[in-house]
Amino acid sequence: xxxxxxxxxxxxxxxxxxxxxxxxxxxxxxxxxxxxxxxxxxxxxxxxxxxxxxxxxxxxxxxxxxxxxxxxxxxxxxxxxxxxxxxxxxxxxxxxxxxxxxxxxxxxxxxxxxxxxxxxxxxxxxxxxxxxxxxxxxxxxxxxxxxxxxxxxxxxxxxxxxxxxxxxxxxxxxxxxxxxxxxxxxxxxxxxxxxxxxxxxxxxxxxxxxxxxxxxxxxxxxxxxxxxxxxxxxxxxxxxxxxxxxxxxxxxxxxxxxxxxxxxxxxxxxxxxxxxxxxxxxxxxxxxxxxxxxxxxxxxxxxxxxxxxxxxxxxxxxxxx
Amino acid sequence: xxxxxxxxxxxxxxxxxxxxxxxxxxxxxxxxxxxxxxxxxxxxxxxxxxxxxxxxxxxxxxxxxxxxxxxxxxxxxxxxxxxxxxxxxxxxxxxxxxxxxxxxxxxxxxxxxxxxxxxxxxxxxxxxxxxxxxxxxxxxxxxxxxxxxxxxxxxxxxxxxxxxxxxxxxxxxxxxxxxxxxxxxxxxxxxxxxxxxxxxxxxxxxxxxxxxxxxxxxxxxxxxxxxxxxxxxxxxxxxxxxxxxxxxxxxxxxxxxxxxxxxxxxxxxxxxxxxxxxxxxxxxxxxxxxxxxxxxxxxxxxxxxxxxxxxxxxxxxxxxxxxxxxxxxxxxxxxxxxxxxxxxxxxxxxxxxxxxxxxxxxxxxxxxxxxxxxxxxxxxxxxxxxxxxxxxxxxxxxxxxxxxxxxxxxxxxxxxxxxxxxxxxxxxxxxxxxxxxxxxxxxxxxxxxxxxxxxxxxxxxxxxxxxxxxxxxxxxxxxxxxxxxxxxxxxxxxxxxxxxxxxxxxxxxxxxxxxxxxxxxxxxxxxxxxxxxxxxxxxxxxxxxxxxxxxxxxxxxxxxxxxxxxxxxxxxxxxxxxxxxxxxxxxxxxxxxxxxxxxxxxxxxx
Numbered sequence: 001x002x003x004x005x006x007x008x009x010x011x012x013x014x015x016x017x018x019x020x021x022x023x024x025x026x027x028x029x030x031x032x033x034x035x036x037x038x039x040x041x042x043x044x045x046x047x048x049x050x051x052x053x054x055x056x057x058x059x060x061x062x063x064x065x066x067x068x069x070x071x072x073x074x075x076x077x078x079x080x081x082x083x084x085x086x087x088x089x090x091x092x093x094x095x096x097x098x099x100x101x102x103x104x105x106x107x108x109x110x111x112x113x114x115x116x117x118x119x120x121x122x123x124x125x126x127x128x129x130x131x132x133x134x135x136x137x138x139x140x141x142x143x144x145x146x147x148x149x150x151x152x153x154x155x156x157x158x159x160x161x162x163x164x165x166x167x168x169x170x171x172x173x174x175x176x177x178x179x180x181x182x183x184x185x186x187x188x189x190x191x192x193x194x195x196x197x198x199x200x201x202x203x204x205x206x207x208x209x210x211x212x213x214x215x216x217x218x219x220x221x222x223x224x225x226x227x228x229x230x231x232x233x234x235x236x237x238x239x240x241x242x243x244x245x246x247x248x249x250x251x252x253x254x255x256x257x258x259x260x261x262x263x264x265x266x267x268x269x270x271x272x273x274x275x276x277x278x279x280x281x282x283x284x285x286x287x288x289x290x291x292x293x294x295x296x297x298x299x300x301x302x303x304x305x306x307x308x309x310x311x312x313x314x315x316x317x318x319x320x321x
Numbered sequence: 322x323x324x325x326x327x328x329x330x331x332x333x334x335x336x337x338x339x340x341x342x343x344x345x346x347x348x349x350x351x352x353x354x355x356x357x358x359x360x361x362x363x364x365x366x367x368x369x370x371x372x373x374x375x376x377x378x379x380x381x382x383x384x385x386x387x388x389x390x391x392x393x394x395x396x397x398x399x400x401x402x403x404x405x406x407x408x409x410x411x412x413x414x415x416x417x418x419x420x421x422x423x424x425x426x427x428x429x430x431x432x433x434x435x436x437x438x439x440x441x442x443x444x445x446x447x448x449x450x451x452x453x454x455x456x457x458x459x460x461x462x463x464x465x466x467x468x469x470x471x472x473x474x475x476x477x478x479x480x481x482x483x484x485x486x487x488x489x490x491x492x493x494x495x496x497x498x499x500x501x502x503x504x505x506x507x508x509x510x511x512x513x514x515x516x517x518x519x520x521x522x523x524x525x526x527x528x529x530x531x532x533x534x535x536x537x538x539x540x541x542x543x544x545x546x547x548x549x550x551x552x553x554x555x556x557x558x559x560x561x562x563x564x565x566x567x568x569x570x571x572x573x574x575x576x577x578x579x580x581x582x583x584x585x586x587x588x589x590x591x592x593x594x595x596x597x598x599x600x601x602x603x604x605x606x607x608x609x610x611x612x613x614x615x616x617x618x619x620x621x622x623x624x625x626x627x628x629x630x631x632x633x634x635x636x637x638x639x640x641x642x643x644x645x646x647x648x649x650x651x652x653x654x655x656x657x658x659x660x661x662x663x664x665x666x667x668x669x670x671x672x673x674x675x676x677x678x679x680x681x682x683x684x685x686x687x688x689x690x691x692x693x694x695x696x697x698x699x700x701x702x703x704x705x706x707x708x709x710x711x712x713x714x715x716x717x718x719x720x721x722x723x724x725x726x727x728x729x730x731x732x733x734x735x736x737x738x739x740x741x742x743x744x745x746x747x748x749x750x751x752x753x754x755x756x757x758x759x760x761x762x763x764x765x766x767x768x769x770x771x772x773x774x775x776x777x778x779x780x781x782x783x784x785x786x787x788x789x790x791x792x793x794x795x796x797x798x799x800x801x802x803x804x805x806x807x808x809x810x811x812x813x814x815x816x817x818x819x820x821x822x823x824x825x826x827x828x829x830x831x832x833x834x835x836x837x838x839x840x841x842x843x844x845x846x847x848x849x850x851x852x853x854x855x856x857x858x859x860x861x862x863x864x865x866x867x868x869x870x871x872x873x874x875x876x877x878x879x880x881x882x883x884x885x886x887x888x889x890x891x892x893x894x895x896x897x898x899x900x901x902x903x904x905x906x907x908x909x910x911x912x913x914x915x916x917x918x919x920x921x922x923x924x925x926x927x
Contacts, residue, residue: 276792298907
């Protein structure tokens with residue numbers, strides 16, 4: 001019976017009763033969900049061994065998960081080269097710009113070469129030095145070579161500025177501070193949630209703590225501060241300082257831009273609330289993902305997002321109105 | 322008999338239109354190339370729409386369509402006439418949608434030709450008056466006409482022109498971020514920009530970009546002080562390199578007359594993946610209704626007779642052949658559907674406590690309906706609630722920031738408790754919780770032995786605080802009021818008290834009631850009543866259906882709500898229930914709710 005067991009009266013309005021605390025929050029995870037719920041399903045459920053066990057495309061999804069694209073890959077290479085540079089510098093060895101650029105270029109060229117020569121159904125190589133299979137070549141984007149060429153220029157500009165720009169020099173110097181931490185993974189546990197991430201650079205300086213986030217291109221929108229704020233929460237806990245003692249910087253390497261941010265109490269509340277709201281949305285979807293109910297994950301249908309998606313093979317094409 | 326804002330295409334159900342069929346051969350099968358081809362034909366003065374499920378276009382012309390091709394980065398298409406004309410007939414159901422779509426394209430082409438109205442580049446159906454009808458506090462209000470075609474069953478194709486209002490700042494973004502003013506003024510302007518653009522509420526700020534020959538919608542990203550059009554550095558647009566933004570304008574839009582020193586803002590467009598620099602003095606801010614200055618808040622409420630007059634004026638400007646020469650004409654009058662096609666949604670007879678009944682309004686007149694709503698309050702006061710749970714809470718906590726003061730908080734709490742006691746016929750008392758900050762309030766309330774109902778006055782309208790309170794007090798039923806609203810209402814109360822004392826009416830040192838304050842207390846008390854699981858009144862008799870379900874999506878698409886109203890015969894259980902749930906909506910880029918999630922939530926409601 002439809003109405004059986006229903007209590008009479010007016011029920012107080014209720015908002016989502018999910019339990020968000022069980023899912024760790026990360027910026028990349030929230031970003032993917034914001035961009036495209038279907039892609040989020042593929043990444044966090046469909047391609048995982050222990051969730052969505054009935055997913056018929058699991059093997060293929062696991063393979064596609066290993067794809068990269070030009071934006072992700074140049075970001076990875078930039079971070080790897082900078083991390084190596086800073087760690088060597090702290091040991092007293094300074095690598096030249098030529099060496100950094102040459103290494104970065106070699107990695108990108110190896111990716112392009114591997115991706116061009118890749119034949120379907122070949123397994124992907126693994127290991128830290130394995131080349132990446134780029135989705136632009138895998139999916140046959142018409143001007144993939146040109147797009148990669150543009151990204152290579154950005155990569156070189158980023159490294160050139162990293163080594164030579166006076167705006168970025170304070171951070172290179174700061175990295176030599178004995179208390180500095182370079183690319184450290186963290187898992188911050190708070191009362192209501194936990195945050196996972198990787199801080200590019202953090203160091204104490206004159207009674208404050210400097211936190212730096214490298215971006216390969218530009219600094220992006222000043223409104224998009226959630227990632228940096230989440231690093232701020234971690235840095236305050238890690239270095240045992242007040243939020244008001246944090247100096248947050250986003251460094252746009254290729255565009256040679258530096259933006260500074262102050263988190264403050266209000267910013268911290270805002271960041272925590274946004275994290276909680278993200279987790280609420282993730283928790284709403286969690287049981288669908290675990291059970292492999294892919295239809296609960298709506299494809300974004302945005303061509304420019306889909307063009308960069310590694311799962312585009314399984315994405316239904318949306319019609320424009 | 323009622324009159325709509327729709328005009329029918331003549332001759333009604335006998336409508337016909339001669340068209341040609343063209344085939345599109347494209348580099349890939351994505352539908353957007355077919356829409357691009359329709360756009361190209363539109364540029365040639367031909368209305369065209371896609372024939373569903375095919376790569377063919379239906380073109381509103383009886384002449385052969387001259388073949389053409391277009392190409393760009395990674396795409397190309399060719400259009401050729403298939404050598405056959407055909408006639409669309411409204412009587413053929415499969416042709417109806419095509420006729421509506423062609424009408425929606427033909428009419429804007431004539432609006433473009435025959436009027437001085439303007440539109441945004443990405444919308445053919447919404448048009449604006451050239452001059453604002455009112456300007457106040459730096460915000461200009463423009464009349465807006467939204468055109469939509471529809472198939473009206475056996476009647477024919479109708480065209481509705483909906484009259485609306487759009488608000489734009491008179492200042493450009495360059496004015497808001499001007500650097501040649503003192504620092505205090507700079508801050509004031511920035512605050513004003515943030516307020517009008519609703520950036521504090523998490524919006525980016527919608528802008529209107531005047532790109533010379535066309536106007537476009539875009540979103541504010543950043544204003545970079547010290548960067549001018551001549552100093553942006555090189556960038557690339559549509560495969561072309563430019564030394565600077567100034568260079569771009571000089572090459573692509575010489576008519577825009579941009580100066581080297583003009584400041585630059587970065588904005589995002591829907592179809593470009595990175596923020597783009599544009600001249601900041603070409604950007605004006607669109608002001609949403611929620612951010613309007615007080616003096617403009619009522620101007621978008623257009624009475625029916627004025628609405629009719631605007632719509633008539635719109636049609637008059639288009640002359641006798643609004644769809645163009647030799648095209649179907651439009652009826653001279655607005656469509657008046659026959660009585661057998663009208664449905665009046667009547668307010669029902671209501672049952673209150675003490676078996677009191679409020680009859681339904683006797684007719685649909687405004688006067689009668691207003692009287693009906695007023696009577697609801699009177700009977701609720703006189704007869705009390707229809708149902709009050711036996712174990713209803715007898716204490717309502719009222720949390721008020723110390724800044725606002727005990728006097729204000731106590732008056733609110735006292736009046737709410739009075740009202741609730743009267744409606745429930747139970748003694749409801751209040752506990753006043755004066756707090757320093759939200760954490761202090763949460764701590765005081767959590768120290769209470771039992772959670773219950775709290776009226777939480779928040780001294781901050783930021784959405785994060787609003788959410789934080791709800792999250793921290795999950796075991797409580799929270800009715801939130803902003804501090805500014807409370808202080809504003811209390812000021813009106815005191816002002817009335819002052820006037821009253823001046824005229825010798827004030828007594829006992831307590832401010833007498835005033836209409837605004839009473840209404841404010843009543844509305845909030847009604848919501849608290851719902852949090853107390855009380856039923857103030859319900860439809861006296863069963864409705865047409867035993868249950869009614871309302872579904873709505875929030876304005877930013879991040880949440881959706883379901884509200885279920887059950888009202889059944891008195892002998893059935895439950896006789897009455899109202900339940901509302903709000904859920905997170907992860908796919909916020911879509912207006913529609915995911916069908917799997919919606920299905921599951923609806924089932925869960927029952």
